[in-house]
Amino acid sequence: MNRISSAESPNKCSTCVLGQFCLPVGLSADDANKIDTLVTERVRLKKGDSLYRQGEPLTAVYGIKFGTLKTEYALPDGREQITGFHLPGEMLGLDGIGENHYQSNAIALEDSEACVVRFSDFESLARQIPSLQHQFHRILSRELTQDQRHLLSLGSLRAEERLASFLLNLSDRLAARGYSPIEYHLRMSREEIGSYLGIQLETVSRLFSRFTESGLIQIKQRHIKLVDMDGLLELAGKSRAIHCANPSKAA
């Protein structure tokens, strides 16, 4: 883990292309200047490095600048589960605010970089800029909604439905960041996908094979192409079909 002060490499939030994810829109020049003081350093991570670990005292929350991270939550008996995969623009460490200690491990799946936001500074600035405060509440709230969707997936969907909705969810989030929604690189192993979805790695592998036979996807190693979006949406329990399928036919 490698710290970079913003003196060496200036890092203005106001000009960051990821601002749309972290920050409120339509700030005054004055407010934008204040926000630029928030991130005084960034952290560079190599694949496998952890950004923070369960139990460490919380001093900062993080915004992902580039790369991919996983968060995992462990039981004292050793069992653990991946609770999320995180892309640029997403915030990490929020689950640590409640107890002032991080509640999970955050680990880089590839070389990554995160902006360090000292939390007390952030709260003080949020009191001065109502739209920043509200944006932060929205981020926390969306995190809750995301977790609820995940809960429904683990509790009510069959393995193939979970995997299909996982692929579509990644697709959406990559598209929002300007990447192709139909072809992308999986940064995580079969085992990590399985952990996230509450199934075994062998099942993930078998399902990828089955999806390929059915003409839903093409996959080679970790490079995946979603061939039949509608078919995947069908499998994913139509959870987004009313929003996304056949938009041209919408009334």
Add this chain to the structure above:
Amino acid sequence: MNRISSAESPNKCSTCVLGQFCLPVGLSADDANKIDTLVTERVRLKKGDSLYRQGEPLTAVYGIKFGTLKTEYALPDGREQITGFHLPGEMLGLDGIGENHYQSNAIALEDSEACVVRFSDFESLARQIPSLQHQFHRILSRELTQDQRHLLSLGSLRAEERLASFLLNLSDRLAARGYSPIEYHLRMSREEIGSYLGIQLETVSRLFSRFTESGLIQIKQRHIKLVDMDGLLELAGKSRAIHCANPSKAA
């Protein structure tokens, strides 16, 4: 659903016994007075009434005054899952902040009452009272942690482990509110427990029978008594054993 204005029935947060759950501690008299203006009305619910429904625009968040609520999240294809059971002092509606619309249904499991907190008023007050702001962030954050624990339960534990940790979780939360941690009334049906835990109601019923045979619990209808706490902790994946089991033997 029955609205009560605070003129008819004064309702001061500063003297509410549940304040320890909702509010920061150590407020000045001045701040306490401001907080007392937050809740201008309460809502009375009969069993089965909903406090809000998925898709409705969000104007307020809620604090439970008394009673028990469930929140459930639905897929467009009709499948749905209970994502939480909520006790007095807990806040509801937080998942709606992100999209300005509630993302779940909140339904009373028994006659209940909730304090209405107009969200824009709340944010404005939180900007004036740092400890209120921070407390709200802690509440949101703990909600996230709770969901992560639930995710781990659904993804990594077997049915009997899920049920055991569910019973212990209820026990803890009831104890924190001054009720008996070893004997309580289940406000939800077997089907609702199953939905929450991602298992079928028949499995819940069979497990209750098995737990009874093993001497872990006694159960008659919805009245349950936890007879062998250590045994339940053992089953629950030791997820809390290091904190709670055999405290007298702790180093």
Add this chain to the structure above:
DNA sequence: CGACGCCTTGACCCGTGTCAAGAGGGGTGG
């Protein structure tokens, strides 16, 4: 070039789902 880690595939089995029948309690109407 070799070794290790990751992935695929097969065989078998167990936990849980599904379907079905019946018991028990509580509420409602006569």
Add this chain to the structure above:
DNA sequence: CCACCCCTCTTGACACGGGTCAAGGCGTCG
């Protein structure tokens, strides 16, 4: 106040999805 009905819960039999164990292929990195 009693009887009936309906809802909830229990229990059994059986089926199946996915877990577990095992063997082998493939790509990558040292």
